[in-house]
Amino acid sequence: MKNLKPYWITVILLSASLVFAYGLTADAGNTMNMSVKDYEKISYGGLLYDKWYSMLGADPQGTHPSYPAAGQSKGGSTWRCKECHGWDYKGKDGAYASGSHFSGIKGIIEYAGKKPEVVHAVLKNETHAFGSMIPGDAMEALSMFVAYGQINMANYIDSSTKKVSGNIQNGAKIYTSTCAKCHGKDGKMLNFKTAEKPEYLGTIANKNPWETMHKLRYGQPKSQMVSMLFLDIHDQVDILSYCQTLPVK
Ligand code: HEC
Ligand code: HEC
Structure with a gap:
């Protein structure tokens, strides 16, 4: 019986990781297998x-x-x-x-x-x-x-610090190829508020990461903005992480 132990440990670990991986995808509003x-x-x-x-x-x-x-x-x-x-x-x-x-x-x-x-x-x-x-x-x-x-945003956004801990480098690459075309390399090409009290992508990503997450997934109503819903959730989180590094003013 003794040498059966490692076998059972492997079975338990494998099942646990399968459940974990399923939990991640199930939560991600996974659109991969959708029609x-x-x-x-x-x-x-x-x-x-x-x-x-x-x-x-x-x-x-x-x-x-x-x-x-x-x-x-x-x-x-x-x-x-x-x-x-x-x-x-x-x-x-x-x-x-x-x-x-x-x-x-x-x-x-x-x-x-x-x-x-x-x-x-x-x-x-x-x-x-x-x-x-x-x-x-x-x-x-x-x-x-x-x-x-x-999606359960609490999995990605810290509710007290509002910080997102994604892969900034990966986020920067996606940002450069998509968002930057309209929002500018520094996120300041579009001002959402007034000239006196400007609000840029960096501002909103730090002030309201939840709103930024919803909008980067779905786009901005009645605008030309693209939607990143097709990406893996981790790529979406990486974009948000990068947006938090952009200047807030
Ligand atoms: C084709 C142009 C375009 C692209 C690409 C684009 N956006 Fe936008 N985005 C806009 C426009 C236009 C608005 C609306 C600006 C306004 O209301 O003043 C906007 C608004 C937003 C807002 C809402 C700000 C607010 O407070 O209302 C967020 C957040 C945002 N974009 C993030 C992103 C991110 C992140 C990306 C890349 C994944 C991206 N956008 C790509 C054009 C674009
Ligand atoms: C003016 C406020 C208001 C607006 C706007 C509103 N809702 Fe609601 N919604 C409520 C209230 C109140 C309840 C009932 C909550 C309760 O059971 O006490 C509710 C319940 C729900 C529930 C059920 C949640 C649950 O766990 O019982 C869903 C789903 C929902 N709303 C979706 C939406 C959607 C989608 C929209 C936009 C099209 C929307 N709501 C707009 C006030 C609002």
Whole structure:
């Protein structure tokens, strides 16, 4: 029996690493084995999650009826999924646990992996009050995004320091071939705010890595920006890491 021991140790170690590897891919919102049709829906859904009314040319009036009175936002922006559920998909349990975007509403992360039809039913409920503003195909895309497009950002972004520990060199290569064309080598070619109070890619990557992660995966609504969703999650994390090294002002 004695010489059987190493055999069992090997079996246990191998199974453990298989479970670990599966855990990594399962969490990564892995799009590798997805059909092109499903991939398209998820990509579109991620953009709608960001700002569905600008994608759809809709104009929701006033503040969303389910947006809490205690919240500090008002008007159109309270209709954005991200305003209630967060860029990290964790609502009150994530980055929006405090601060000017606090809404006290739970996240959507528990719905990752659920059937898209189950998500669809939630989106059509009275709480969400979308009525006929979001047409069927967009609803389907949003449901696909919630079910298969989310990642657990806490696996990659430190919640207290906001730092991301990816491979900066690999991130720099991807950045140079893609992002730099529009954002510039130093990330300062596009200014997201005003000339007096500029906000560049380096600024936003350090201030709000969760938003940057969502946008680098899905792109910026109604802009020419590309989406990096097709890349392996580790490459995406590497890009974010590199963006954090860019000048913040
Ligand atoms: C004005 C705030 C608000 C907006 C905007 C909003 N939601 Fe919600 N959402 C809620 C509330 C409130 C709940 C119910 C949470 C609860 O059970 O207490 C909820 C629940 C959910 C759930 C179920 C989560 C769970 O674990 O029970 C999903 C999925 C969801 N929303 C997706 C979305 C998507 C996608 C959008 C954008 C199209 C969106 N929501 C926009 C407020 C909002
Ligand atoms: C084809 C041009 C293009 C490419 C390539 C591109 N972007 Fe963008 N990006 C834009 C435009 C345009 C905006 C919107 C600017 C605005 O709203 O003022 C934007 C906005 C953003 C924002 C949102 C900033 C905010 O606060 O709203 C982030 C984050 C971002 N880009 C990151 C990236 C990263 C990372 C890459 C590379 C993976 C990349 N972009 C590649 C054009 C591009």
